[in-house]
Amino acid sequence: MDSINQLADLFKKFPGIGPRQARRFVYYLLSADPSVLDQMSEKIKNLKKDIKQCTECQRYFSNGYNPKSSLCKICADTLRDKSSLLIVEKDIDLEAVERSGSYHGYYFILGGSVPILDPSPETHIRFPILLSKLESKIKDGLSEIIIALSVTTEGEHTAHWLAAKLHPLSEQTKIKISFPGRGLSTGSELEYADSETIKNALANRQ
Amino acid sequence: MDSINQLADLFKKFPGIGPRQARRFVYYLLSADPSVLDQMSEKIKNLKKDIKQCTECQRYFSNGYNPKSSLCKICADTLRDKSSLLIVEKDIDLEAVERSGSYHGYYFILGGSVPILDPSPETHIRFPILLSKLESKIKDGLSEIIIALSVTTEGEHTAHWLAAKLHPLSEQTKIKISFPGRGLSTGSELEYADSETIKNALANRQ
Amino acid sequence: MDSINQLADLFKKFPGIGPRQARRFVYYLLSADPSVLDQMSEKIKNLKKDIKQCTECQRYFSNGYNPKSSLCKICADTLRDKSSLLIVEKDIDLEAVERSGSYHGYYFILGGSVPILDPSPETHIRFPILLSKLESKIKDGLSEIIIALSVTTEGEHTAHWLAAKLHPLSEQTKIKISFPGRGLSTGSELEYADSETIKNALANRQ
């Protein structure tokens, strides 16, 4: 197999990329300036060196701002609200919440979701790490865990699984477990809304 | 213009129907059993006779269940919750809410929405009728008006216009004006949610 | 069942219309001017009277232009090219070909297509009628039958079935049986074209 095919095979594993677009990527690189290839090769080579995984929230972050820190900017910021922990699935979910400017506590990146009927749910998500982090957070005044996963079948399944697993701790420590409110989202039309969404929108009316 | 074109022109005015699908409807009817055409012609001819408009909520309803009543089944049902009035844009919105089984008060069908920058908003919706109905509803114990319009630019504009118009009455009578809760709707993924939706979902967490 | 539901049920049988859009059609009619309903009812009632089916090509046509004729304008036009017959599936296909201005012979509307593995193909299409028409057309100088069906699995199956059925007649009378040329259609990009289309486009290069 030649280099075009080999590189296309690597691009084919990118999220959402099929065999044809993978080849288009290779041809784009072939027609690009050599400096673009050099930069890209360099960046990919050093990616895991340049980027650390935060030892607290598990997100990826640039090593640049403080090479000695093992914490990302958010986890290193002692002025955030210690009473609240928001659990999301992916790094990019955290970015969406930060962009909204409406949350000031800390985060934990679960790193995946639990497939329905899966015999070993804990292999898909960072549950043991989460548990180990909770201890010190409780000492620091944690009073609420918000489980903010996607409102899809697998997302809701994961949220329920997680809530059940955290239930004993919640009972024992009086830490509240909550979920983002459901209701009409931007662009929703009543006519097309499902019954669950309407029920929640009416219950959460404001 | 021949009958195919004339009938296609009438179908073209149906919501969401273009010229080509309009012609397809005519050809469907031409190839259908004559009894289908007779039934359809009859039903359309008598539609306004068979169907009344409820004098209270303004929705359309079948005359059949009680030919003497000028009220639809919901408005005629004295056991529903008199403290609550839900304002929707269209008949089909009311059907969606009823299907959810999560609302037990009365309704009012606004019959449209107010375009932004329109010089005469009241011509687009049944606002004078709404006002005239509120008087007796207040006597009957109304304590909350829920303005449940679409979360689109025009829907939100209409909701704000309506809320402003009802504000003096609300001040005077202590009737609460509310809106359906905003948040993640079924199928929402955090990653794609807009900031407004995330903000509301976190504020309404449960 | 009330009139709204009864009429929605009739609309639900229209091509491409689901239960929700069917109800939307009924609510559109309820809010429309009564004159629109009267016109529509009248047009539908008289549709089969106003519109005849051409005894030759089997298309539907308005009775208006010549109430005594049993032939549509095209079949009644003796100046068209008698040597050519174009077989299409639907009336609306004929309209597309006429709009192109590129065909001057006569037509036959097959009225359907033959599902694959169907035990009784002839029940789906007007094959016996086609056969009965061919006799006089041959006397009038027919020399080519163009089978112009959709390039879909069922369309191609129907075209092959029809060609096989017409083969003996073709052998006997030297009438040529042909098919529309395959190749790149407007908007095609070579990159996305399937091998069959590329093969035909190259074979038919011009």
Place this chain on the structure above:
Amino acid sequence: MDSINQLADLFKKFPGIGPRQARRFVYYLLSADPSVLDQMSEKIKNLKKDIKQCTECQRYFSNGYNPKSSLCKICADTLRDKSSLLIVEKDIDLEAVERSGSYHGYYFILGGSVPILDPSPETHIRFPILLSKLESKIKDGLSEIIIALSVTTEGEHTAHWLAAKLHPLSEQTKIKISFPGRGLSTGSELEYADSETIKNALANRQ
């Protein structure tokens, strides 16, 4: 700007990739096995070394099969049909034609298309290179140039521009200039076909 953003910026320039999917690519790489990053970095770094551009048809090809050859496998194959040259826009178009198995001559990759009203068409495509290659191809027996570009506004504009430019040569040398046949492509339905496609499908009937 940190490495996540820098790498996302490079991915954003890939064909068809927006800012959000670019970030998703980076997070995919962060969570991938380090060996995947090493391979990818290596492959991209050496891409222009591993892959040569054929001096004849201008396509990219792997250096592997014969490190000393400056010709791709197709151009190096002396058994192909020397009488025919197929001009395509992109490498991936050549792949689509080869996959069809219906062409046995040589190719030339134009490398782009000419925007409408552009003041300097020749800067967008490899026209001077094409001209320089034609000389020896004519000596070798070239008798037909097939201009196989996309059937889009810009593709057709480029094809016409190219045909006009090659016209004097064609006159002088009797080399035929042709275009892929137009007609119904796989999946086409007559009802939706444009007039140009129908006209060509009927003209090219077979």
